[in-house]
Amino acid sequence: AQSVAQPEDQVNVAEGNPLTVKCTYSVSGNPYLFWYVQYPNRGLQFLLKYITGDNLVKGSYGFEAEFNKSQTSFHLKKPSALVSDSALYFCAAQDTGFQKLVFGTGTRLLVSP
């Protein structure tokens, strides 16, 4: 069965510092991996995806993620955090041949001024 783990409920970082939000996955085949962000009382906004190719994927708002097959990880990163990045971040996986997304439990990012 597919599963996604986000080991941190919350990540705290100071504005201007780099941030990392961790994600590991378990799928039976080659994974499609996604990051979404959710602001209060809003739906999920697509940030980036990994399908194949370069292990470093660049997305919206300066975010990027690194796919590591040997560690089955897909960590979200940003070189310099903004206060406005504070939100709930979800990692998701989709196994080839399946259509549904399996989500992690979410990580709350808090960027302090």
Place this chain on the structure above:
Amino acid sequence: GAGVSQSPSNKVTEKGKDVELRCDPISGHTALYWYRQSLGQGLEFLIYFQGNSAPDKSGLPSDRFSAERTGGSVSTLTIQRTQQEDSAVYLCASSLASGGTWAQYFGPGTRLLVL
């Protein structure tokens, strides 16, 4: 262009009543998904539609839940005889086609509260 829209944005109902939630996907998107977001269960897949194919209903939690998609566009999620545990945010998403190469784009959700 316009994103995925959902209505109503909020719905309060009494236990035992039926509710209908509506989703308008992005124009031209052939795949449509329903998910549920609740405190206890996180984000769960409910049902998936792709074109004229039979929907994947594998995530529906009980037979009180049903969904339809008319004309390959608008979808309605119906919950019959609502229970308090149905309280959650119901999210709709659409994608250009099926398969993981196409990202799913989500609507703002319908927040359902069953009293």
